[in-house]
Amino acid sequence: MGITAGRAVDWMNRFASEVSEHRQELVRLDTAIGDGDHGTNMERGMRKALDRLGQAQPEDPGAVLKSVAMTLVSSVGGAAGPLYGTLFLQMGSSLAGHQEVELPELSAAWRKGLEGVQARGKAQPGDKTMVDALTPAVQALEEASELEPGLQAAARAAHDGMLATTPLVARKGRASYLGERSKDHQDPGATSTYYLFKSAAETLAG
Amino acid sequence: MGITAGRAVDWMNRFASEVSEHRQELVRLDTAIGDGDHGTNMERGMRKALDRLGQAQPEDPGAVLKSVAMTLVSSVGGAAGPLYGTLFLQMGSSLAGHQEVELPELSAAWRKGLEGVQARGKAQPGDKTMVDALTPAVQALEEASELEPGLQAAARAAHDGMLATTPLVARKGRASYLGERSKDHQDPGATSTYYLFKSAAETLAG
Amino acid sequence: MKKLINAPDAVLSDALRGVQAAHGDRLRVSFDPAYVVRSDAPVQGKVGIISGGGSGHEPMHGGFVGPGMLDGACPGEVFTSPTPDQMIEATKAVDGGAGVLHVVKNYTGDVMNFDMAAELGRGENIEVETVLTNDDVAVEDSLYTAGRRGVGVTVLIEKICGGAAEDGRSLQEVAELGRRANANGRSMGMALTPCITPASGEPSFELGDDEVEIGIGIHGEPGRFREQLGPASQVAERLMAPILDDLPFSSGDRVLAFVNGMGGTPLLELYVMYAEVARVAGERGIQLERNLIGNYITSLEMQGCSITLLKLDDELLRYWDAPVNTPALRWGA
Amino acid sequence: MKKLINAPDAVLSDALRGVQAAHGDRLRVSFDPAYVVRSDAPVQGKVGIISGGGSGHEPMHGGFVGPGMLDGACPGEVFTSPTPDQMIEATKAVDGGAGVLHVVKNYTGDVMNFDMAAELGRGENIEVETVLTNDDVAVEDSLYTAGRRGVGVTVLIEKICGGAAEDGRSLQEVAELGRRANANGRSMGMALTPCITPASGEPSFELGDDEVEIGIGIHGEPGRFREQLGPASQVAERLMAPILDDLPFSSGDRVLAFVNGMGGTPLLELYVMYAEVARVAGERGIQLERNLIGNYITSLEMQGCSITLLKLDDELLRYWDAPVNTPALRWGA
């Protein structure tokens, strides 16, 4: 059985919970090398996204992600609003028309999402951004042959990618203003991206 | 031998040193129930007063005090400027014409000075101001029959008057804004007035 | 203590150098004695208006010197009233033959120094009138105390009297107007943090992490009491209640509301406060006809605010609205 | 955290209520999406100008809405850029048929949100031009990074473009003028203290008792490095050197000097700083033709300042001097 709209909603619910639970952590990470709003912004956005999902009840997974995308774009602001908005918008478009989504469609959608994020933000891997968690995770999913282990591998890869941002000097986003001082801090956006993959692994398969 | 102009200058020198040495104490007392500038203001004023005395070299004690008065009025500001200015101005006028000053002239001058302070500031004893140190000290001097013990009695009385301000509720000056909260703090102006009498006892007699 | 200064005892003269460099086209700066007058002073036939007070309350008073407001200002050392010679020189510099008004905030030091200036200045043959401001309802008013402090209403009075003087009104009329504005104005302030004077280097009082000081003045002096910080709505009610009770203001009154920052509070928060002030006033049927929001009478870097309400009549309103052209307050010019 | 607010997530809407209550006669406030436009918007035939950015920088941008400056402003959450729908609605509200200029500070979030607004807004048939401000010399400029931040010059550009738009200049001309001003402007900032956002409740960085943070931006982010606090003269030299080297400014240049407070620094200290800025400029033969001193682009209650120098030409000067009538900047009107 593939991923239904209900599953997609579960995913978003779980992601919202993770963000909410780790709000302080995300704020703290963003205070160190940014402006301290990443946790608050993502929490506000995901709360509104769930509200809207509850009202609109989209019929397929693509529509779920598009609805979330639109809400994030219009309520998060900052860098994360357009980036997560673009990610979900591209994923949603890629999945359009599929009532149930299988691994190949899902990894294609993630790839589109990643491309969207990079088109929007111009970040390369190694720039110390969410791209550093996204890139290896999407790759892991593409290399998988089954959904459940694929999602788990993706979550692990996102986790590794997130940790790997710590020693980097930021070249994109607000942390880049710190130059060398951005070293030795984990990137907040890569951290929230890890929670997105973790939530996926816990909700989308099985 | 009575008090000469040179003695009066010694007195002012000593007073300036006392104020300077106790600047932080006066600031701290004024921070608690005022605006924290009493020590700084008195120090600035007395430094300038000494400068001016050095240049003008007044010929009698009255002229010394008048010179100090004028400098204090034009450089201290706040409440202390006019009050100490008036004190010294009245004392100076009272002593006008005397090359050497004996106890009777001195206590008369102090009385005039105290009256001037009260005319200027409208404070009564018990209002938690410099008047609380001045009043008993002047009285002690008036009751004395010799200069040296008289000045020492005056310094002791000023000291007691200063300590007695602690439990009082202020009714005049900035401390009065605190109402009941002005209790349990020693008045800064009464404290500097004690140093004035202490300096007198140490320089004017003997 | 961390401050953008060169040395504690150079703050006043350094700041005056800055004023001269920045506003030399419109202000004339004297360093000794220290005062600032508008560059075209004295304006012949116009009542001159000066004020003065300790430094650390900027933009008051120097920032209010210019056409339509003050002719001159005498800055003292930080939180220390200026001295009589500053006042005399400034008075002479702005006297255009129609007399000079002294706007004096009711503090012992300010009052005594201005008194001495008036005494010493009698020989100068300049007619001087004094308006004493004492709008702070945090302080009990009594014959046996120093009385209420002059705070926020001072700014409004300087503007209103300035407008009247520019309009050619006589010294008596300008003074009467100032006294009426003072009688119609009430203020109350609070602090979230203390301030630190350059000379002392120490906080003016200590406050707990969730405490506020209610009934503060503008010299970093402690207030009447402290309490838990509540939401802005509650702070506004706390400050408005004694103001509204004291005058009393009543339904239908037209009022100028002045939400003043103590220096370190973001403008964002002052607008939050203004929303609450407008709400409380609205609940009493009081119409906020005009407003002023910002840092105008400050206590160095103190965080907090004060609220001033001024009951308006047609004349007060007219002179409030009149053109003004100073570094800190400007409209219609 | 001690703030005059009702709740962290209500700050923006509460402050907007305050703006509406205070300036309802001259500004129109929309709460959802959040934006503020001048009450006579759209002005037919005039280029509309909007800007936007996170809240916490007040008076920027809402305080600059009015004749002669911005037609509209979009406030985001504190330190968070606003969203595309705010920008689209504000753009529509100020379009008088001559196109709309977006003044965008160069931050990843601001740029991306304004980009999305432009994309999504293409269907609206409104001609939009963008001026990106990036004057902060504390940040290295490189193709491979996010580039320099937009700071102090933004205020000056909004004023100058506003003057040109009021003068009937075309969208292209107004945009070109804005870009020229940006190319001619350089800034550098420093902090004595961090700030605390309502949402996080924690200081944005930690500083020792005698340390300052050099090269800060306006979002409470740490700067490039920290060092011992020296006298104001040294701080001014520290900030001026990279500014003067970067453009470079040279003897005989006519310059606008903007000494900006970060929100919590007393005006007294800003004037001390201005005296030093004037001295350093004078030593290089640079003429400070105009100045602006005060809290105009802030970081909540942060103590510190930034210096902006803008090289003037006749046209920039003319539009700087042109009348402006906004809550925070007003002259000639």
Ligand SMILES: Nc1ncnc2c1ncn2[C@@H]1O[C@H](COP(=O)(O)OP(=O)(O)O)[C@@H](O)[C@H]1O
């Ligand atoms: N150009 C970019 N490309 C990809 N991700 C980026 C880019 N700029 C910033 N980010 C991500 O956004 C995160 C910060 O998001 P957030 O704090 O919400 O926005 P802001 O920086 O505007 O306050 C960073 O940790 C980083 O992962």
Ligand SMILES: Nc1ncnc2c1ncn2[C@@H]1O[C@H](COP(=O)(O)OP(=O)(O)O)[C@@H](O)[C@H]1O
């Ligand atoms: N009306 C008054 N009469 C006599 N002494 C007064 C009066 N008001 C204030 N003082 C004295 O002045 C002292 C404060 O002086 P100072 O701190 O220099 O002035 P300010 O209060 O203006 O800052 C008080 O401690 C008190 O002793």
Ligand SMILES: [Mg+2]
């Ligand atoms: Mg952030």
Ligand SMILES: [Mg+2]
């Ligand atoms: Mg004092």
Ligand SMILES: [Mg+2]
């Ligand atoms: Mg004082």
Ligand SMILES: [Mg+2]
């Ligand atoms: Mg942000």
